[in-house]
Amino acid sequence: MNKIRGVIFDLDGVIVSTDEYHFQAWNKLAETEGIPFDRGDNERLRGVSRMESLEIILEKATRGYSEEEKLVMATRKNEIYRESLKNLTPSDILPGVMDVLEGFRSRDVKMAIGSSSKNAQPILAAVGLDDAFEVVVDGTHIERSKPDPQVFSMAGEQLGLSPGECLVVEDADAGVDAGLAAGMPVLAVGAATGHSGATIKASDLTAITLDEMLNPACS
Ligand code: B16
Ligand code: MG
Numbered sequence: 001m002n003k004i005r006g007v008i009f010d011l012d013g014v015i016v017s018t019d020e021y022h023f024q025a026w027n028k029l030a031e032t033e034g035i036p037f038d039r040g041d042n043e044r045l046r047g048v049s050r051m052e053s054l055e056i057i058l059e060k061a062t063r064g065y066s067e068e069e070k071l072v073m074a075t076r077k078n079e080i081y082r083e084s085l086k087n088l089t090p091s092d093i094l095p096g097v098m099d100v101l102e103g104f105r106s107r108d109v110k111m112a113i114g115s116s117s118k119n120a121q122p123i124l125a126a127v128g129l130d131d132a133f134e135v136v137v138d139g140t141h142i143e144r145s146k147p148d149p150q151v152f153s154m155a156g157e158q159l160g161l162s163p164g165e166c167l168v169v170e171d172a173d174a175g176v177d178a179g180l181a182a183g184m185p186v187l188a189v190g191a192a193t194g195h196s197g198a199t200i201k202a203s204d205l206t207a208i209t210l211d212e213m214l215n216p217a218c219s
Contacts, residue, residue, distance in 0.1 A: 003164070003165070003214065003215055003216070004109070004165060004166065004185070004213065004214045005109065005110060005161055005165040005166075006110035006111065006112065006156070006159040006161045006166045006167070007104060007110070007111050007112070007166070007169060007213065008114045008152055008155045008156065008159075008167070008168050008169070008179075008184070009111065009112070009113055009114070009169045010114060010115060010168070010170045010171060010172065010175050011113050011115035011117060011123065011124070011138070012046075012047075012115065012123075012171075013046060013047075013094075013171030013172065013189075013190055014097075014169050014170065014171050014189060014190075014205075015093065015094060015097055015113070015127075015129065016088070016092050016093055016094060016097075016127055017092050017094055018085070018088070018092070018117075018123060019046065021081055021085065021088075022042075022045065022053075022081060023042045024080075024084060025077050025080040025081040025084065026042065026053065026057060026077060028077075029057075029076060029077045029080065030057055033061065034062075035060050035062075036060045037060070041056070043191060044056050045057075046171060046172035046173070046174065046191060046192075047116055047145075047146040047147075047170070047171075047173075047174040047175040047178070048116065048145060048146065048172075049116050049139060049145035050074050050077070050118070050139075051070070051074055052145060054070055054074050054077070055070075078119075082119065085119065085122065085123065085126060088123065088126040089126070089127065090127050090128050092127055093129070094204060094205065095204050095205065095206050096204055096205030096206035096207075097205055099205075100205045100210065100213075101129075101132055103210045104210065107210065109214065110134055110159045110160075111132065111133050112133055112134060112135035112136065112155040112156075112158065112159055113133050113136040113155070114138075114151045114152045114155040114168065115136075115137070115138045115151070116142075116145045116146050116151065117139050118138065118139035118140050120136060120138035120139065120140075121136065121138065121140075124136070135155050135158040135159055137151050137155040137158065138151075141154065142154065145174075146172065146174040146175045146177070146178040147174040147175070147178045148178060148181070149178050149181035149183075151178065152168055152178055152179050152184055153182045156182065163182055163183035163184045164183065164184070166182075166184045166185075167184065167185050167186070167187060167213055167214075168182070168187070169186075169187045169189060169205075169213075170186055170187070170188055170189070170192050170198075171188075171189050171191050172191065172192055173192055173194075173195050175192065176192050176195045176198050177197070180197055180199075185200070186198050186199050187202065187208070187213060187216065188200070188201045188202075189201070189202055189204055189205065190203070199217070200212065200213070200216045
């Protein structure tokens, strides 16, 4: 009997490679403002809301910014990001994802998205996965962003499962913290594999079996 009856996937960096588009958009904005920003800084933005990401970038700014200026900057970044999303196709789905979704579907494992992004619905539509998940909880539904557990707790409740029956799949340290805080085991992939608290780890979804995911305590 599998321990896990539902899997809650993060979106950006787990299902689809939009993390690179986020980086490019923040990089453009930072350049315009003359604020130092590199891929190392970008790692801290994974899974974090848009406004919180901006605050992290502004740590390296040489002047203060008013709340109004911050709103303008966040809006500008989102415009740049939304422009790049126009190029999104099913080829942006990350390796192993389609096989994992198909495998869970055939085993009647429930599936949800738990994302901080307010752009999750258009992204899912652009890559042809708008019908792939029973539940989608995203940045438009939550008040508190990862590492707060709200997004995963809501997704688990909407799936009708207890926290211990859900597995979270995350690429961000903040997301791993959020899943653990929700009382759920967490599979860390990609950039999050350095997180010492993750329940299980895999470089990506080609590097782990369905059985390992469904029985995370045994692997
Ligand atoms: P948006 P996830 C997160 O998505 C991204 O990892 C993070 O970089 C971004 O700032 C956040 O969504 C908000 O995105 O600006 O589109 O609302 O990883 O939680 O799926
Ligand atoms: Mg992510």
